[in-house]
Amino acid sequence: MGLVQGMQTMVVKGEGAYILTEEGSRLYDASATLWYANIGHGDARVVEAAADQMRELETFQTWGGFLNPRAAELADRLSERHAPFPDSKVLFGAGGSDAAELAFKLARLHWQRKGAHEKRTILSRENAYHGLHAFGTSLYGNNDMRSLYGGGNLIPDTGLISRDDIEAVRRQVLEIGPERIAAIAAEPVIGSGGVHPPADGYLEGLRALCDEFDMLLIFDEVISGFGRTGEWFASDHFGVQPDMTMFAKGITCGYFPLGGLFVSRKIWEPFWSEDPEFIYHFGVTYSGHATGCAVALKVLDILEEDRLLPRVKHLGTRLANGLREQVAAAPGVKTARSVGLIGIVELSDGIDARAVSLVMRSSHGVLARPLGTTAIALAPPFISTEAEIENLIDALSTAPASAPASS
Template identity: 50%
Template structure:
């Protein structure tokens, strides 16, 4: 039902009378009555309440890396809750599982000798990282360094800072200002010289940090163009700008290395993480902080500065226990190595798809992360609907692109079947 300006939606319409749960990232009227209620899952497959079994070709929202319903993680959560569900980590207090997890993460850190800030997810981590970047420069007495640069098409969650640095403009629209946090600006996602010009125009003395995904996810699965990340890092070093890598998607093996920093040879100041630290079994994220940033805050003096971060569930004991068990599974089952071993087959299948289906204009990939872009006029949303009918899940991304990011436990045959179903769905939709 369409209403006129100044009125509210009729509360008796079917949409308004639907579920009390507000759907995320959707126009309610377009999903009401069509939502898939997921009731169980196992391995690389999920099942709906009405009995459909679907291959999870997106690993949920890029996170179900070790597959669904692992009993080891259920036991870890149960045993921890029976002992201590959680306790906060403010001031003199901490809990043993948060401390254990921090030490384990420090051992695999993409940053040498880090400190860890734990929280509840990727959006939290971005908020804290951007605040810490500004806090660093204020502590240094360089008050003008406040602006956070990010890339066009970037996605960094939807908290206030993540919304403000979003390179997907629709995520910043509708709040009354161009950016919720005004000291932000976007730069080119693939042209390092444009970034260099932007730094010169804004003035390095005004820029606190550049934040970037090593491989853009929601923006369309965009691996870095040759020399892009290296130039960004060089610009940061030359101009005293902090480099923040958002590894919420790429961290913990998605690219065939534990972190993308290894694959691309980077040395960031801050690294955010989330999804892959627990494979989604518990909401947990955080930040690796380099010595350059953390050391002054740990000075053994009465006037050492304080960084006012923290939330009730930062270092949640049960989430930490799940993460510890999850990291053991990654290690013991050599799943990061498995991603590296699967990548050649993954790349070949994607390139075969592009070569054999004229509706595909481009495929992009790194590790087990892929994007399939369709020609204008073939709607990815409808292709995704057709894929569900065939028993497979993909997801529409920016640029008329289909997401491909299966769990690490996927078999070569499952990958082949998934992309074959995608090709069929694309062809059918193009002919409709």
């Protein structure tokens, strides 16, 4: 096999909450790879559902008057049983970045249809991450990372608002002019930007501002959706209802690339009139992919039949207690926090997260993702046992002090 640039670990197999490497290591997947292996690896029920669908019809386009049964079934099930708000419609893409692009384009088109052509600006929070398509890159909440793509915004009329201070957000909205703002986008729990739960009253404040100034509120639940906080959506957890919700990772748990968008009535209804003046032209080659939708349907079955959301609440309480009582007080740790089964450990100055991650592998058999060089991200699979959560807490409590100091 040809060499790949950089240090690489070859992962050759997945078994439940564990991955196996080419060298023979068996590691607990404490970050659910990139936040998505919620039901674990290698679940035969999902494999069989995908194979059965491929034998019947792998997929066919959902353009030009065509549809497939699995896409229709999944859209109906999501709208009727799992939507974060009532009376929703669903649009599909191939992942979270597609979902973001879908939402932001639709937000602008919504106001264009209403004749408010000046309402084009999309705002996101500091530390936000909404994928790496053009809109997502423009709304990246990390200026240093945006500079990797040439600096500035790839798409004009995009900008950042305060992550936690709702009064600062109000001032920013008034400075820009609410008559120019189409939507505010927010991850209810910021994920890749550092696992930041919302400040008290922040999400409620965003909802109130959007209502007051006639702006759309878009939630990015690509990470938090489908159970990560212990509820189907983090909007349920925090009791705040958006106008659109992006989803991806948890809908298929890594078994197939799929993402999409829940859309509220006030946005979708004009497109469903008998003779709509505007048609929303958005789709990618694999929108509504039949096999992907079959996988998603089986994942939803598993989440319900195996009662994994109550399990997340139970394990999430143990994780939160362990982070607060043990990890946060451990040498080399600055702070630790979590919501449900998503968390982070921020390390003391001079301690490199990459080195800590390697110590966790060797000492406890735990694979945890460094978030940059200063923190360890956590997203345990929903199928984890209490013993595995305990081992994770032990690893996080001891590895920072054992890791070599950064130079």
